[in-house]
Amino acid sequence: MIGLITAGGEITSPKVFMEEYNQSDFRIAADSGVEFYLRNGVVPDRVLGDFDSISKEGKSFIKEKKISVSSFPPEKDYTDLELCIDFLIEKGCKNITILGGVGDRMDHSLANLFMMIRFYKAGITITLRNDLMKIQVLEGKLSLKKEYEFLSVVPADPLGIVASLEGFYYPLDNRKIPLGSTLGVSNYIIEEEGHIDIAEGTAYIIQTNERKA
Structure with a gap:
């Protein structure tokens, strides 16, 4: 349900x-x-x-x-x-x-x-x-269509995360991202779908649009 x-x-x-x-x-x-x-x-x-x-x-x-x-x-x-x-x-x-x-x-x-x-x-x-925003928690894999301007992957694990990103402007390949790092902030999908794989740890997946004047 x-x-x-x-x-x-x-x-x-x-x-x-x-x-x-x-x-x-x-x-x-x-x-x-x-x-x-x-x-x-x-x-x-x-x-x-x-x-x-x-x-x-x-x-x-x-x-x-x-x-x-x-x-x-x-x-x-x-x-x-x-x-x-x-x-x-x-x-x-x-x-x-x-x-x-x-x-x-x-x-x-x-x-x-x-x-x-x-x-x-x-x-x-x-x-x-x-x-303007959607926030999810992720361990493992997730595929998303481009519904928002930006997508950020933010570590939520004390030990950081290991992340791979495909279909993004800034791709990652099993990259270690420590807690508190901004490495995964303000990325965006450039293909039909963006593929996220959090191989280790727990991450926030934050999709955002900028507020229009």
Whole structure:
């Protein structure tokens, strides 16, 4: 099953939202993430959170549409987003997309990036996405078509990674990239598909577009 979580980060594109909405089996709004559904005229399967940042319109929307709610106190050990992930896992979701999981709150953004790795090691694939970016965790091989301007391979393993890239402007052949290196940043696909092989370690695959003026 595929799960979708809308969080309170940066996303305004109806196209991105509806694309993920339509291919998901179960959809959760994390607190103010319900605003995405309100703006696009669709309904989540559940709203979960402490409701400390949701608008009056959002609260009215939940009541009017009779949306199922899981409420938690503001003072708790886990973020609304992590509680949403746990809920989807209990529902049987192995692939989860989070819309708006990165934004102005750097503490939340970093925590979400590290959380992706923890769940990946447990067999749960999480993708973070907003209007301009898609972030995945990878061990092994992945082939991608050119959907974004840039693609970066960023080590997420304390021991670094060994990476090969084919179909990219800057190819790599079993290249060791240590943690903290920028070697894999700002590459881009030049062929029909780009092929990534992370032979050792764990990496973030970050696809991005530049913001247009």
